Amino acid sequence: MAGLYIHIPFCKQACSYCDFYFVTRKSLIEPFTDSLIDEIQSYANTPLSDEVIETIYIGGGTPSQLSSKQLKRIFDAVDNVFQLNTTEVTMEMNPDDVTPGYLHSLLDLGVNRASMGVQSFDEEILQFMHRAHTKKEALQALENLHKAGFPTYTADLIYGNPGQTPEMLERDIDQLLQFDPPHISAYSLTVEPQTRLGKQVQLGRIKPPEDESVAEHFDLLLEKLSSAGIYQYEVSNFSKPGKEAVHNSNYWNHKNYLGLGPAAHSFWWTEDGAKRWENQPDIKHYLDRASSISDEPEELSLQTLAEERLMLGLRTKWGVGSGELINRYGYQFNESQKNWLDYQERNGMLTITDDVVRLTPNGLKLADLLIVDLLSKG
Structure with missing residues (x-):
């Protein structure tokens, strides 16, 4: 879908x-x-x-x-x-x-x-x-x-x-x-x-x-x-x-979406990753239908997509499963990240249940800082 x-x-x-x-x-x-x-x-x-x-x-x-x-x-x-x-x-x-x-x-x-x-x-x-x-x-x-x-x-x-x-x-x-x-x-x-x-x-x-x-x-x-x-x-x-x-x-779960109109973004899976593109934020250009309205697509690697999925998913109550990261993106937490996750779990910032990482209410207050910290250890 x-x-x-x-x-x-x-x-x-x-x-x-x-x-x-x-x-x-x-x-x-x-x-x-x-x-x-x-x-x-x-x-x-x-x-x-x-x-x-x-x-x-x-x-x-x-x-x-x-x-x-x-x-x-x-x-x-x-x-x-x-x-x-x-x-x-x-x-x-x-x-x-x-x-x-x-x-x-x-x-x-x-x-x-x-x-x-x-x-x-x-x-x-x-x-x-x-x-x-x-x-x-x-x-x-x-x-x-x-x-x-x-x-x-x-x-x-x-x-x-x-x-x-x-x-x-x-x-x-x-x-x-x-x-x-x-x-x-x-x-x-x-x-x-x-x-x-x-x-x-x-x-x-x-x-x-x-x-x-x-x-x-x-x-x-x-x-x-x-x-x-x-x-x-x-x-x-x-x-x-x-x-x-x-x-x-659906955005947060990396489902395909197509953006229409000036400044709209699109995201679509490909065979070896995904691509994202943006319509130019220019109404005059949009009304001139003789020329292309979108920029060249940005090719997204599985590594980039995995990190983005973490950024988006950890901002939600559903979190992100390590199984999903492996099966969908070929991404695994390294030892430094695992140690960080254990520390933050003991600190009450997140929970790990059935290999799904979720931020606690206190963790969600600091979601952006925590996510950047986790990814920096990747």
Whole structure:
């Protein structure tokens, strides 16, 4: 089974923290839709259209900037080219775009999982983030999701904002939990250099919170969500049992996926490894369909793939099995790594059960540091 990722690069405005590829010229949406359909059709009768598609994820940007008519054209093209047996079709959306009629049209198209970009219910934080929606619109959007009868959905929260107290975060969490969400993605605010936030930090106009404060936010989040039956299954993702994101889990498990649209990435297994390629992050280039839209594929060796699988898998509750590493990648832990794993197990950072290495809750807090340390001993 494989997945499709479709990147819709349009946004109303630039959020202060975002470094994803996006454009704000709505006049380009219709020609973009034409180009996207052309790209989809270019895969007809190729090896990449032979594999059954299990999941579709429509991300961005803000996919809800597209009309239901434009989305239907895209879905029809996908249906004509690819073999679909989808269990999960996710679409990102912003609260200010969502109306009951629009949500029902998405359900009619086959979208069965919404990803709602709430981020916060605090008006000052929303303004700091330069979000386009208000608290009222976020609450109304979540209410509309319930009334429309979406089978499942996820909502995003961002914590660790400058000036955000634990009490402010607790209010955000409590407000969201009133809707009994099946899934929450919660991210610590990251300062990316080329963003508005990054430039303000560089100029000394904004001071990010201390690590201890961010850690306090995370502990509060973990406690509140677990008490509500929403459990951490990946560093930034929490769900009720059985409501974990299938598409994202496929990324972490190195399943094939094809990316469509500007800046979209693809990953595909080959006979002796895998290859990864990226569509160029350039809307003008994408609209000029006379030239190639993707860069040359990067060839990935089994060694590189094994290390990547460790990086991705150890960030999840499922961990990584040594048997999988050997059978799939020909990778084995050396003596130095085995000694490190034994030490970290005694230190309470990980467990090893039936040859599967899993980070403990304490280990997941330091996942990136621990994983880099493990790989450095390889």
